[in-house]
Structure formats: structure tokens, C-alpha cells
Amino acid sequence: MSARAAAIGRTDTVAMRRRPLPVRKAGSYLLLAVVSVLVAFPLLLALSYSFMTESDIATFPPPVLPPHPSLDNYGKVFGTIPIGRYLLNSFVVSSAVVIGQLVTASLAAYAFSFLVFRGRQVLFFLFLSTLMIPWEATIIPNYMTIRSLGWLDTYQGLAVPFLATAFGTFLLRQSFMQIPRELWDAARIDGSTTFRFLREVVIPLSRPALGTVAIYGFLSTYNQYFWPLLITNETLMRTTQVGIAQLRFEESTRWGLVMAGVIMVAVPTLALLVLGQRQLIRGLTAGAVKG
Amino acid sequence: MRWTARDLRSLAVGLAYLAPALLIFVVFVFIPLGRTFYLSFYNTRSTGLVTSFNGIDHYIDLITSQTFRSSLLATGLFASYAVPIGIALGLVLAVLLNQRLRGISVFRTMMASTIAISAAVGSLIWLLLFNPSLGLLNYVLSLVGVRGPEWLIQPATAIIAVSITTIWLTLGTNIIVLLAGLQGIPEEIYEAARLDGARGARMFTRITVPMVSPSLFFLLVVDTVAVLQAFTQIHLLTRGGPVDATRTLVYSIYLDAFQNFQFGFASAESVVLFVLIMALTIIQFRFVERLVHYQ
Numbered sequence: 001m002s003a004r005a006a007a008i009g010r011t012d013t014v015a016m017r018r019r020p021l022p023v024r025k026a027g028s029y030l031l032l033a034v035v036s037v038l039v040a041f042p043l044l045l046a047l048s049y050s051f052m053t054e055s056d057i058a059t060f061p062p063p064v065l066p067p068h069p070s071l072d073n074y075g076k077v078f079g080t081i082p083i084g085r086y087l088l089n090s091f092v093v094s095s096a097v098v099i100g101q102l103v104t105a106s107l108a109a110y111a112f113s114f115l116v117f118r119g120r121q122v123l124f125f126l127f128l129s130t131l132m133i134p135w136e137a138t139i140i141p142n143y144m145t146i147r148s149l150g151w152l153d154t155y156q157g158l159a160v161p162f163l164a165t166a167f168g169t170f171l172l173r174q175s176f177m178q179i180p181r182e183l184w185d186a187a188r189i190d191g192s193t194t195f196r197f198l199r200e201v202v203i204p205l206s207r208p209a210l211g212t213v214a215i216y217g218f219l220s221t222y223n224q225y226f227w228p229l230l231i232t233n234e235t236l237m238r239t240t241q242v243g244i245a246q247l248r249f250e251e252s253t254r255w256g257l258v259m260a261g262v263i264m265v266a267v268p269t270l271a272l273l274v275l276g277q278r279q280l281i282r283g284l285t286a287g288a289v290k291g
Numbered sequence: 292m293r294w295t296a297r298d299l300r301s302l303a304v305g306l307a308y309l310a311p312a313l314l315i316f317v318v319f320v321f322i323p324l325g326r327t328f329y330l331s332f333y334n335t336r337s338t339g340l341v342t343s344f345n346g347i348d349h350y351i352d353l354i355t356s357q358t359f360r361s362s363l364l365a366t367g368l369f370a371s372y373a374v375p376i377g378i379a380l381g382l383v384l385a386v387l388l389n390q391r392l393r394g395i396s397v398f399r400t401m402m403a404s405t406i407a408i409s410a411a412v413g414s415l416i417w418l419l420l421f422n423p424s425l426g427l428l429n430y431v432l433s434l435v436g437v438r439g440p441e442w443l444i445q446p447a448t449a450i451i452a453v454s455i456t457t458i459w460l461t462l463g464t465n466i467i468v469l470l471a472g473l474q475g476i477p478e479e480i481y482e483a484a485r486l487d488g489a490r491g492a493r494m495f496t497r498i499t500v501p502m503v504s505p506s507l508f509f510l511l512v513v514d515t516v517a518v519l520q521a522f523t524q525i526h527l528l529t530r531g532g533p534v535d536a537t538r539t540l541v542y543s544i545y546l547d548a549f550q551n552f553q554f555g556f557a558s559a560e561s562v563v564l565f566v567l568i569m570a571l572t573i574i575q576f577r578f579v580e581r582l583v584h585y586q
Binding site (some may be wrong): 163 | 305308309312318323388398405430519522527541545548561563
């Protein structure tokens, strides 16, 4: 990526040029710390509230830190909603989508990068055009399709519509095109089949891009709300996002409980952010920075 | 050009690799898009069964409907609050994060953390913050002498509350995209401007903003489309109310299709949403792109 190359190229000259004064540096750190805490504040507050009792939350002025920290709310979440089952549902569906997307996108990206055939451009354009079609504009017929297949309240209903990804295909194609053409020629001479070349050469060489597609697929599926809300009715088939939202619609909202649920649901995605930050950034910036 | 046997064979191989993805797209994207258009010309029973041809009546109903006009207004207001402020805030924070300091990545991760936060999680947290008696937001406002509104009860502030939540949710993405843009600016350009006597604010408006304009443009498109599709925030914060103040186009589709079971009418609204998103994308690419500086 050109941005990264430029960044590498200029570090040495910059380091020699200006060294920030210690006072200025301290000021920068202070400002960064204050602003970071402000941005992350809602999340930190949710964490803090999850340790508070309902009576602590009801005091005025509203507390920021728990006066009597306790884990009670976490226990109560398990007693109020089947949160374990929700997490399981979300993990099953999101993993299925990730695996499905990796398979369909690798195959398609391979066709768009290594195979030569007439109509390839048209088909590639067709793939990209799906990016312009908002899911919400097709949600009514999709709901009807799932219902007529008898897939309401099923894992298939939650996962199958998302097993293909145009964005992921595009990203993998970019990565596949970096693979030297000589490898392909050599493999042909060795008598390797088309599919074997994909499995034994292309896939192992494209791990970073596959990682990006996987993290994206997982995050976007795990965080879905509208679709699972529509097609699940049975309590036991709810996903995490729809499940914790139910806590809000109780007769009187117990905020400590809601925040404990929120934290439990957000932890897997936050862990993914910390572990896969590089892959995520690569995906986000693929469309924005030219080159 | 004629198709030779070889052409056909290579096409068959290509299609075999594309087939799994193509199947999903055909069944869950292309056919449904066609059916949305089709349904918009028909009346349906509450089960979704098509009963009678209705011509363009649904569209005429839309144009004359007060609710539809107000939902377009709500959508426009939502976009005009959330998108520019979200991008501007993202740019300021990205500039702040674009420093060469030890440990800067910790701050980057903290500020980008909202990427991983789902709309449902974010909305539930902001629901508490907006709470008039328990929420911290109005308490903090009262400290500086401002009487906070009942955010979700009043129409004018409800749309602002939904926008604030949305801005927070998209902030992580905006920061990361803009940070990548900032890191692509060659240091020599700043150096040259500095020699010419440019400083601070001038440097920001004359160098930084034009140089990251491709990223700003990208976010303008992506964020606007995201706002047009926003559902979760509205469902959890306001349910389209009060008095339809936050009943955006997507929320209207949801209410008409899945609460009132008027699938034909809701399909007409879906067509409008589709056309709107297409048009916005095209307009932005055609006109805004001219203002953008590509290296």
C-alpha cells in the first residue's frame, strides 16, 4: 500500500529533523489522554455501571465509579435471559458466515484474478454492483424467502443470506493479483491442476487478506440487529444483540443489569479489535486511500 | 465475436468457481431487488400474498402522504447532523493521533474502539446517558448551568440524540480512515509550507484538508449511505417517535412492512430508498469528486 511505503520512507529524515520539547510532549500526552477517555467514556461508563447496584445508580448526582463494586449484575443477567445461549447462537452464525465467505470469496477472487475467460469483466461488475444495493431495500422479499423456506428461527435463516461478500471478493482479488505470475506458469508446467494451485499456493500466500475478510465477516455478522430481529421469534434462537436489547423493554429497566449484558456482549468484539486491529485497518482503508 | 468451443469451456470453468457466490447473490440480492420493484406495484394480503395489481398507486400515495414527507425530512435532518459533524470530529481526532510519540498506538486503539461496538450496544449505553433523571449527560450540562432537555421525549432533540449516538458509533471508522489519509501526506509538503511561513490553522486548511480530501470524500459517501440505512439506533432509542420525528425512511419501511403488514406500500418505500442511495452515490462521485485533490 502506497501510504505505508511513504510512511516507511520518511521516518528516518523526520526523526533527525525536529525533536519535540519535553513540555510540549507532556502537553500532547495530556491532551491525548483526556480526549481518548472522552471518546471511550460511554464504554467505560457501561463497565462501571455494570458493577453498581440499582440503588447506587439511582442516587444523585449520578455516580461515575461504583461506590460498592459487585459482580451481582453479571449473575443476574444469567438469571434473566439465556445469555449463554445467545452467545452460542451468535458464535455459530458468525462462524458459519466467516467460513462460507472465505470459501465463496476465495473461489470467486481466484476466477477474477487467475482464470481468463470471456465475460469476466461483466461478471466482476455484477459482483461489485451488489455493494450499491442496500440490504434494507431487499429485506421484504428476503424475509418472504426465508419464511417460505421454513427458515424462520433457524441458523440457516440467520447465516445463508450472508455467505457471499462482494467486498471480501474484491479484497482477496487485490491480494491474489500480487502473487507472481511465474508461480502460476511454473505450476502449469508441473501439471498442477487449477484447483490445486489455489489450494496449495494462492491460499497459503494470502493469509493476511483472508484474515481481514474473516474479521470483517465475523464483526458484521455478530453485530447485526435488524435481520435477526425480523426472523427470530423464539427466545432460544435470538442472537446476542437482539437478546440484550430485550432487557431494555422490561417493565422497569434495571440499568446495572443492562450494562452487565452490554459488556458481556461487547467483550468478544473488543477482543477481536485488539487482536486483529491491523487486519481491520487494512480493510477499512482499502477503499479510501488510492494506490 | 463468435464463441468458440474453447471460449465456452473456459467460461464454464470460470463460472464453476463463481457459482457459490453468484448463487447467493442471485437468490438474496438480485431477485429480491427485482421482487421489491414488482411488489411495489401490487396490493398484498397481510401474509405477503399478492392480491391485485395496483399500478403506480402506492407511489402516488407516497407523494401525497404527510408521513412520507416527514420521514424524508427526518432522514435528511439526521444525515445533515450526523455526517458532517462525524467527519469533522473524526478529522480533528485523527490529526491529534497523527503524532510521532511513544505509545501512541494505545490512544489510537482507545479512540478507534467504537469500530467494534455494535449499534445495539452503543444505543443501550446512550439510552442511559440520555435518561433525564439517571443519565450523566444532563447532570454534566447542569454543572455548566444548562438545563438539559428531555432528549428522547421532544421531537427536536430526539433526532439530535439519535445523531449523537450515530456520530459516536461511526467515529472509530472515521478516525482510522482519516488517519491513513494523513499518514499518506509526504512530510516534504509540510516542510515546504513551513518554509513559506505557513503555521497552525493555515497549514490545516491549506495543506491538510486538501491532501486528505480523498479520504473525506470516501467517508462522505460511506457515512451518508450508512445513515440512510440506520435502523438499530432508532429502534432502541426512539422507535421512530416522538410524533414521527425519528421515523426515517428505513424505519418507515420496517413499520409499514412488519408492523402494519402493507408489503406493497413498504416496497414502494424500499424502491425510493434504493434510488436515493444510488443517486447519492452517483451525484457524489460526479460532482464532489471534482473538488477532491488526488495525488
